[in-house]
Structures are given as structure tokens and as C-alpha cells.
Amino acid sequence: MPARESLLDAAGAALARRPWSRVRMVDVAAGAGFSRQTLYNEFGSKEGLARALLRRETDGYLRGVDRALAQEREPAERLAAVAAWTVGAARANALVRAALTGCWSERLPVPSRVAGSTSSVLAQRRADAGTPSSAELLGLVRDRAVAALGGRGRDPELALACESALRLALSYIVAPARDDDDPAELVRGAIGRWVAGR
Structure with missing residues (x-):
């Protein structure tokens, strides 16, 4: 496994055990089996590591959206x-939940943006760009859904249906329902007629 992924895995594991403010770079490096210098070479700083970790988690969430x-x-x-994927991903991953809702607890690294990364490494430039805001992330999912469902040009009704489906899922994240409630069933019932025949 490349150093970058191992270091991000170690940072995620450290975050699962303690608040981000108490995660130490030396511990992340040791947990991944790399030197602290390697960690700094990859991410530049703890803030750079946080941006890369947040970016990796949101990218993973978006890949799950694409699969669905x-x-x-x-x-x-x-x-x-x-x-269903959105609710499950948010329940399983505090970073995804925070990215989707915009509710960042003191345990998590708070996203930041860096203007104009100069890194020659593509992955670093993407990480330096930071994570999308909650509104931007919702827009990315909506636009992917519209494209996947065959929306051509500006299709406001389809865009509204796609965004509404995601907002219904988000309601399950911020106000959890009973264990037997199914966000997918709610979307089928509420949104199905809007997208029928596509």
C-alpha cells in the first residue's frame, strides 16, 4: 500500500480513538510504519493531513453514490x-456525516480551503483544495443523479426530485428515525412519481 494511503488509514484510526486536537503527527507516522518526515513530505502539516483525510472520505462517499x-x-x-447509501455512510463515518450536514463536532478536523495549491502531485492538489461544503456536496450528488437518470440540459423537475431524495436521506441523519424506518422506502414513495418513466 502506498505511503499516502497508509498514513491516511493511520490518521483515521487515530481519529476514531481520540479527538483530532489530540492526534499527534508522530503517532500517525508510527501507526503507519513511516517516519514523521515522510508524513510531512506527503501532507505538509497536520492541517494538510486533515484536508486529505476529509477529501478521501468525501470522495469515497461520492464513489458509493456513483455505484448506487x-x-x-x-x-x-x-x-x-x-x-440508503447516504444514511448508511453517514452513520458509519463521522467525517462523512459532518461533510453532509455541516455539523462539525470538536472531535473532528474542521475543513479548510487553501487557494491555489502549487504541489506537483495531483492527489496533493486535490487534498489542498479541501472538501466541498455541505451545499456543494449536495449539489454534486444532485448533478450526478440528474446525469445518471438521463436529464438533458436544464431539467428542473428532475433536479428537484434528485435533490429532494437526498434531503429526505439527510433528515434521517440529523433526526434519526426508528430502527425499522427505511429512508429508501420514503424516497420511493415521495419521489417515485416525479421520476417515473425516465
Whole structure:
């Protein structure tokens, strides 16, 4: 496994055990089996490590959205799959939950943006760009859903249906329902008629 991924794994593991403010770079490096200098060479600083970790988690969430949308199913079923993935990913990963809701606890690194990264490494430039805001992340998911469901040009009704499906899923994240409540079922019922026949 490349040093970068090992270091990000170690940072994630450290964050699971203690608040970000108490995560030490030397411990992350040791946990990954690399020198502290390697860690600094990869990320530049603890803030750079935080940006890269947050970016990796949001990119992983978006890959899951893409998988849900790529299924050979009816449009409402694909949106329901996105809703189920969103709720599951947010429940399993505090960074994804914070990125989706904009609610950052004191335990987590707070996202920051760096203007104009000069790194020659593509992965570092992406990490330096920071993570999208909650509104930007919602927009990315909505736009991916519209494209996957065959939306052409400006299709405001489809865009509204896709955004509404995601907002219904977000409601399950910020105000959890009973264990037997199913966000996918709610999306199917509420959104299905909007996207029928696509």
C-alpha cells in the first residue's frame, strides 16, 4: 500500500480513538510504519493531513453514490439506493456525516480551503483544495443523479426530485428515525412519481 494511503488509514484510526486536537503527527507516522518526515513530505502539516483525510472520505462517499446510480434499475429505485447509501455512510463515518450536514463536532478536523495549491502531485492538489461544503456536496450528488437518470440540459423537475431524495436521506441523519424506518422506502414513495418513466 502506498505511503499516502497508509498514513491516511493511520490518521483515521487515530481519529476514531481520540479527538483530532489530540492526534499527534508522530503517532500517525508510527501507526503507519513511516517516519514523521515522510508524513510531512506527503501532507505538509497536520492541517494538510486533515484536508486529505476529509477529501478521501468525501470522495469515497461520492464513489458509493456513483455505484448506487449505476445500478440497472428504475430511476426511483436508484434514488432510493442513493438515500440508503447516504444514511448508511453517514452513520458509519463521522467525517462523512459532518461533510453532509455541516455539523462539525470538536472531535473532528474542521475543513479548510487553501487557494491555489502549487504541489506537483495531483492527489496533493486535490487534498489542498479541501472538501466541498455541505451545499456543494449536495449539489454534486444532485448533478450526478440528474446525469445518471438521463436529464438533458436544464431539467428542473428532475433536479428537484434528485435533490429532494437526498434531503429526505439527510433528515434521517440529523433526526434519526426508528430502527425499522427505511429512508429508501420514503424516497420511493415521495419521489417515485416525479421520476417515473425516465
